[in-house]
Amino acid sequence: MSDVDVLTVPILTRVEGEGGLTIRLRGRTLVDVQLNIYEPPRLFEALLRGRPLEDVPDITARICGICPVAYQMSSVHALERALGVTISPEIRRLRRLLYCGEWIESHVLHMHLLHAPDFFQVHSGMELAQRFPDEVKRGLQLKKIGNQLLDALGGRAIHPINVRVGGFYRMPRRDELSLLIPSFEWGLEAAQEAARWVAGFPFPDFTQDYESVAVSHPDEYPMNEGDIISSTAGLIPVSEFDRHFQEEHVAHSTALHAVRLPQRSPYLVGPLARVNLHRERLFPAARRLADEIGFTTPCRNPYQAIIARGLEVVHAYEEALTILRDYVPRGPAHIPYSPRAGTGYAATEAPRGLLYHDYEIDDAGRVVSARIIPPTSQNQRRVEADLRALLHERLPTPMPREALGVACEQLVRTYDPCISCSTHFLKIHWEESPCRD
Amino acid sequence: MSRLIVGLGSPHGDDRAGWGVIDELQRRGVSADIARLARHPADLWNWCDPSTDLVICDACQGTGPVGTTRRWQWPDEPMTERIRQGTHDLPLAEVLALGRLLQSCPPTVVLWTIEGAAFFPETDLSPMVRAAVDRVADELCRNPVHA
Secondary structure: OOOOEEEEEOOOOOOEOOOEEEEEEEOOEEEEEEEEEOOOOOOHHHHHOOOEHHHHHHHHHHHOOOOHHHHHHHHHHHHHHHHOOOOOHHHHHHHHHHHHHHHHHHHHHHHHHHHHHHHHOOOOHHHHHHHOHHHHHHHHHHHHHHHHHHHHHHOOOOOOOOEEOOEEOOOOOHHHHHOOHHHHHHHHHHHHHHHHHHHOOOOOOOOOOOOEEEEEOOOOOOOOOOEEEEOOOEEEOHHHHHHHEEEEOOOOEOOOEEEEOOOOEOOEOOHHHHHHHHHHHOOHHHHHHHHHOOOOOOOOOHHHHHHHHHHHHHHHHHHHHHHHHHOOOOOOOEOOOOOOOEEEEEEEEEOOEEEEEEEEEOOOOEEEEEEEEOHHHHHHHHHHHHHHHHHHHHOOOOOOHHHHHHHHHHHHHHOOOEHHHOOOOOOEEEEEEOOOO | OOEEEEEEOOOOHHHHHHHHHHHHHHHOOOOOOOEEEEOOHHHHHHHOOOOOEEEEEEEEOOOOOOOOEEEEEEOOOOOOOOOOOOOOOOOHHHHHHHHHHOOOOOOOEEEEEEEOOOOOOOOOOOHHHHHHHHHHHHHHHHOOOOO
């Protein structure tokens, strides 16, 4: 056997949470690349067992500090299906409004401070802000407005507490939401400027053949209701999730990898997949902007996911503004229900992609079992496939290892991995063995 | 000048320390507009401006025995790498520096840290950290301005 050198290069920064990357080389040939996840598996599914179903939205919101609304939305939709609850159109619109606030906050942060620095060879949002102060300041303001919406509708911005099974604990007053309209009018214009800005970034020439997967609704851009659509398999009822997708344990990660069945292949979820599949369902200003900047779909360049995020921020501002302008409190804040035994499932679109939940509850309304499949777990194998392609492409040309490591980090960051939904920490380990010939 | 006390944290054991201070302050009658929970340092940009009298409370590791509390004055005392490094999207020091550059955060900030021991998901504060949370809350109530 050849001796193996293990080398560590700097920590991957600017991702949510912490993970690791191991690259094994033989000479200039790639043997393997693995995205490692060190954190003990999330215990939330086990924590939910035996708890009253009413606790589920608040507990699942704690899984992630960036996308608590997504966890709440998938859980309440799944539980409502189990209980046979049909929510009112007013509740449904308010839930989309809440989701818009989360997409805005999450996407704007990633675009401006986590991802954009990579296109200008700077190491941090701080350095980027020194070069583009107006653009970054505009980004902070866009983020702030998303936060204000979460605060107004969710009860508070951190772990919103107003969401419950059947609806909300309290409907906001009209004046509480009307106050936000001027900010959203400014935000819609500013979001378009931000999207134009990122569309002009210098993108690496790197394309992959993706199977895009997202929630699908006949009339709406995917957010919090619908079946699932795949760019290769077409429409998949959410009830058949297990026939088409499977989670697998891999030795190098404590997060499960999701694969497509039957071929066990990776697939792509997230903003790029959504825009690829649903560009025509974007709100008009976002659609016009996609035309203006020449964003053609399907886009197979992961670095351009930042443009998809920009278009979704425009969409979220426009949809939120429409809901805010039309809002009149009407009907009950929540639909009553009686506990009954049953199972329920739902997929909604977290900022980072499809988030699937399923639950079994007993006749007393207690959770018997819970399953939560976050988007970063679903993208994990896709990230590895992209890294493999990148390394195959770059390794034949002599290149400092540090530069190669940076290129890998940048590719991982295009996914905006919310590793803390399922991980912790990212360092890169190089394991090298010399050629034996 | 508006006052803002922000507790940074997560629901993971002693990482709740910052939240614990906020909960304790609210229990003692401090308004939720003044004492706020945050999950990420970047949340500060949503609530601050250059004139905000900002105090941050957070868990940390590497400052001493479990339960050690320490008051820092940023930027006069640079934070160690162990404060808010790693588990979040952007480190606290970077958030504050960028906020100051873009006039979204005050030029000086008081930071209270509490040394934690265990950070397991969905567990409670350890007893030593719980006691430290009360001491920091005492300090903040005793000397409310620039505590």
